[in-house]
Amino acid sequence: MIVAMSRYDPSAFPPFAVTVDLVVLTVRDHALCALLVRRGEPPFQGYWALPGGFVRLDEGLAEAASRELAEETGLRAHSAPEHGSVGAHLEQLATYGHPQRDPRMRVVSVAYLVLAPDLPTPRPGGDASSARWAPVAELLGGNPADGVPLAFDHGLILADGVERARSKIEYSSLATAFCSAEFTVGELRRVYEAVWGVSLDPRNFHRKVTGTPGFLLPSGGTTTRQGGRPAQLFTAGGATDLNPPMLRPES
Amino acid sequence: MIVAMSRYDPSAFPPFAVTVDLVVLTVRDHALCALLVRRGEPPFQGYWALPGGFVRLDEGLAEAASRELAEETGLRAHSAPEHGSVGAHLEQLATYGHPQRDPRMRVVSVAYLVLAPDLPTPRPGGDASSARWAPVAELLGGNPADGVPLAFDHGLILADGVERARSKIEYSSLATAFCSAEFTVGELRRVYEAVWGVSLDPRNFHRKVTGTPGFLLPSGGTTTRQGGRPAQLFTAGGATDLNPPMLRPES
DNA sequence: GTGCTTATCGTCAGAGAGACGACTATGATC
C-alpha cells in the first residue's frame, strides 16, 4: 500500500497552515450575538471575521483556542463544565479545509464554539473599533443585503456554530453557560428564547427545568432584577444531560 | 493586534502535516465492528490502527477521506444520504491535534466517521492479512488486556466515533446506512441492537419505525431471509431526522 | 388602593413509550 508506506514519512509531507477560529456566542438584549473582529489587511480587508489565529507548533488545538479567546476577550474557558463557574464553555465545532478557502495558502481551520455569559464590555484586543457583538439574526438572515458578508467561509462556520448551540441546549444543560453564576428560571428561559428565536410558556418551562434532577441548584437567595415578583436564584447543577430533552417547538 | 497582523502571513507559518483518519463502522454477526489496518513500519509497528493518510494539497478534507475509503475498501461514500444507495454514509467526526500524538512530527488529524453496510469481503488494500473487522466491544471493553491497544490516539478516536454513531441513530434515520438497499424491519432492529448493545422489543420497534413518516418506504417485496414469517421489504425514506427520537434504553 | 409585571403552582387532554397478549406465515421435524 503506497499510501500507508508514505503516510508518516517525515521528510516529505504536504505542509499546511493550521488555525483556530472561534464562534463566540452570548445573549445580549434578548438576542443571540456572535463576536466579530474587523480585518485590517487583505484579503477581505475591512470585512468582519471570526476571531482566531495560528496554532503554534507546541500547543494543542483546544489550548490554542483557549489562548485566542483570552487574548480577544479576557475570558477563561473550560472544556469541562464547572459548577457556578464564571468561565465560558468551549468545545470543538468542526474543521474546515477547502483548498481555496484562503486565497494565498492552504489553511485548515479548526473551529471552536464558545458559549459565554453576557460580558460587561466587549473590549477585544483593547481596540474597541475592531470588534463587536453582532446579532446572529442579522448575520444569517438569509438576506445578504443586511450587512457585509463575513470574510472567508466564516459565514458557514458561524451558521454551523449557531446550529450546534441551538441543538445542544435541547439535550444538555449548556444553556446555563450563557448565564452568570446565579440566575433565575426566567433568565434561563430568556436564554432559550433568544437562542431559538421563539417564545416559551413560562409555566411549562418552569416545570420542566425545576423538575429535571441536577439541572438547577437553589442557591438560597431571591432577586427582583427583572421586576415583578421576586424570583428564586439558582446555580447550574451537576447534570450535563437533559433526559428527556427539551425540544424546540416545531418550526 | 499582533496576532491579527501575523495571522495569515504566508511567509512564516508553522508547518503542520494534516491527515484524515477513518472510523469505518459496520454490523457483522450481530456486533458493531470497526475497520482496522496493521501498521507495517514504526512507530507502532505491528499495531492495529485506523485507516487513513495524508491530505493532499489540492484536495478537500472530505475528499481525502472519501479517497482513502475507496482505496482501503472500495466503498463509495456520500456526505449526503441518497435513497436506496449502496454507498456508505460519511461525516466529519472531530479533529485531533495533540502536539505529541505522533512522536516524529506535528500532525493534525481530521477524523471521519463512515457507516457502511456489511461488506461482502473485507479486502482492504488487497492485502487481507493487513486489515480486519474488529468488534468494538473488544476494542473498547475497558480491559486493555483483551487486545493490543491501537496505535497513536486511535483508541480515543474510535471511542468518539462509536459514541457519535450510537447517539446519532437516536435522532436520525442513519441506522439505515448499515443496511443494504432493501431491508426488513427486523434487520433494522438488529442494527440498533448491535450498535447499542441492547435488546429491543420487536413489537414496539416495529410500531415506532413504521409509524414515523418518511423513515421507511415499502419496496413491495417480501423476504424470508431470516426464517419465520416473510417480512416486508423497505428502502430508506427521505426523512433524515427522527422526531421524536428513538432513545436508547436507560443504562 | 389599582394596575402592571413576573414568578410559581395546578389542572386537563393528548401524544408517545414500555410492557406484553394475540395472531400470522413461513420452514423444520416428526
Next chain:
DNA sequence: GATCATAGTCGTCTCTCTGACGATAAGCAC
C-alpha cells in the same frame, strides 16, 4: 400432514411527559 420453532405484525393498557391553559403570589409605579 401435524406439530413445533421462528420471526413478523397488530392491538391494548398504563404511565410519563408535554402543551395549553387558569389561578394565585409578590414585587413596583401611580
